[in-house]
Amino acid sequence: MEPSELEPRAAESLLSDELVEAWPALSGDERLEGFRLLTPVEAEDLYLGLEARDQVSLLLALPSGERQIWIRQLPPDDAADVLQEAPGEERARLLDLIDPDTRREVTALLAYAEDEAGGLMSPRYARLRPEMRVDEAISYLRRQARQRLETIYYIYVLDAEQHLLGVVSFRELFAAPPDKTVRDVMRTDVVSVPDDMDQEAVSDLIAQHDLMAVPVVDAEGRIKGIVTIDDIVDVVREEATEDIQKIGGTAALDAPYLQVSILEMVRKRVGWLAVLFVGSLLTATVISSFEDQIARAVVLALFIPLIISSGGNTGSQATTLVIRALAIGEVRPRDWLLVFWREVQAGLALGAILGLIGFARVTLFPPSETGTSTELIAAVVAVSLVGIVLWGSLVGAMLPFVLRRLGFDPASASAPFVATLVDVTGLVIYFSVATLFLRGTLL
């Protein structure tokens, strides 16, 4: 590398990189202060790379003259995202700062929900007529390229009513003989999406077909905009974050961890915790119905947490694996029986291994006063473990399918939810095995 060419940027951007890295943890004032220290190019880079939420807070921190300059930097789809994130009373004022042409585009985009194709798309795509010659098309595109198009990687071929007729990649057009028409070189098997398609489905489609962009069409087949792959990277991340948070047993935070107020955080977390807690109350009911057995054989109480947490852990594993496999299409809803059968085998194997460890623990380090033979207690623990681990695997693996069938998000089968469910039923298994084995000796 010729140091003279590239070093200036490396030196300059140290501050910029640090600022980007620290951004989530900075207060509004600190952000503004850091932003002011950047060169114009760095400031633009940083600003354009921010999430819509952060762009809003920066914009609102700026005096109104600068606010206009910066909001006009945004392409219409990003401007629409910014307006959607802005507090209600600021929205109209920000919209007024945008130039009239873009404002019209932004207003059209605002009609769509954030998480559907229409909410992701940009109206600035490259377009051609089918009857144009290739060389005409290239010079026409050359003029279009001076506008701020989202991409010229794909060019869409439209009739006079904006119906999508075909697509040609810039590379294909560029490599084609100059005297052919666009219709000759375009492909008509265009993968397109309806404007109300969910963003997760759009992202699956783009990934599956290895596309750089996909056109969005209305019910009449008229093109409304395009969704580009760089938007999809954000979607994939967002959806994974939501799933992870749900698997962990919280409602999706919808904002960075450090930017959620404590009150909001408690609200997002307490819902599931309270539901699970009420569910857990059943464990006390179950145990109290076996209170006599415990009073006669306190040794049984020793292994309660061990037994139920083994069921809970296996259940967490199974549910997490199945939720993710469903989310990325590795498993389809109709594969439930296949999954069931796999989990029967895996659950039995895992249960047998844990059962053996449990049996060894009880026989090698027997509890002080069992009141009966150590081997009998060890057998109760081992057999219960096999049953509970199998049960945990099956409940964990099947619950996402059941939830999906009932119209809920499979990711709601969170690890804590499955663990709690298995806790309650696991106790019944444990005490039933104990009653069966210890009848006549302790119980």
Add this chain to the structure above:
Amino acid sequence: MEPSELEPRAAESLLSDELVEAWPALSGDERLEGFRLLTPVEAEDLYLGLEARDQVSLLLALPSGERQIWIRQLPPDDAADVLQEAPGEERARLLDLIDPDTRREVTALLAYAEDEAGGLMSPRYARLRPEMRVDEAISYLRRQARQRLETIYYIYVLDAEQHLLGVVSFRELFAAPPDKTVRDVMRTDVVSVPDDMDQEAVSDLIAQHDLMAVPVVDAEGRIKGIVTIDDIVDVVREEATEDIQKIGGTAALDAPYLQVSILEMVRKRVGWLAVLFVGSLLTATVISSFEDQIARAVVLALFIPLIISSGGNTGSQATTLVIRALAIGEVRPRDWLLVFWREVQAGLALGAILGLIGFARVTLFPPSETGTSTELIAAVVAVSLVGIVLWGSLVGAMLPFVLRRLGFDPASASAPFVATLVDVTGLVIYFSVATLFLRGTLL
């Protein structure tokens, strides 16, 4: 939409779409059978859209004549992925089927690990010399575009020794005055990555700078290839899947759920389960040291699962939130104190809410024989809950930081791991509170 233009594809591709959807659940024979039914265009689409793992199994199922045709369809980076997935004994044979030029490129790529920049990159990028005029550059690119380049969206400007001097987007070049030189229009502040950079870091960089591709350079600043954003979509998905599986308490499966053998599945799951199980054995030890208290107040046993699962659930929530926030850079390692303080507040609030519910449960539906005042038992439960929920939040939130500090993946602080850790310590809290409150009455 003019139906005549687009309908043929819709009808034809029904089979193709179904096949793609069913792919993960099909056996090798069924896949081959379905593949044979497709039109050549559909077959190519399906094949190119498959994951490397699935491309390998399809290739190996084909007779060797066809195998050669299909492996030559792949650009060098994808061919390298296929070879990496192929069983050892087939690798050399598949490599021999590739044409000599591509084979050289593939061999160079095979030197890199799959999950670093070098393993993701393609050597087929568009390149220009700085002294070329814009119009010369465009017609030179026109010739390059006939080869199979990964993208002509970005064009890299190199000196004679392949040192990266700058970058120009095709759109910029296209819109520039024809008589300027490439040096005049190129940007020199190129974001590039070293060839051994981890794929997660590459994907963060691309997302942060909103790039469509990033050049990969060696230690001397010579360009080796480019990583394009469509590879990044796969990386983001893969990394999220790995994190989700770890959070659920399994080792990363590294393959689709339905394609992992039962034996492999058990192996990936039993490790953590066994560790957690051995950890759980401590619960029995803890309880046995409080055996006297339980024998005297069996009522205490009733609430063991309730208490410990509340701690486990809060811990799962906190650890999941923090792991994800760290993974996507919303929280940095140095923010641990900030997170600690937030979790103290959230944990106390959550604990108070659950404590209240617990107190209500015990006083409204008192256990049959408490042997002491119901209120006293209710107070033990409520106070223990506040302590355990707070403790669970803090352990869950801090463990990812600790693991990261020790050089482990923060995602190893899986929900089941935190739950088990909190189980053991939660019991100590519970019995200590009980001993304190019930001294003189029951204990």
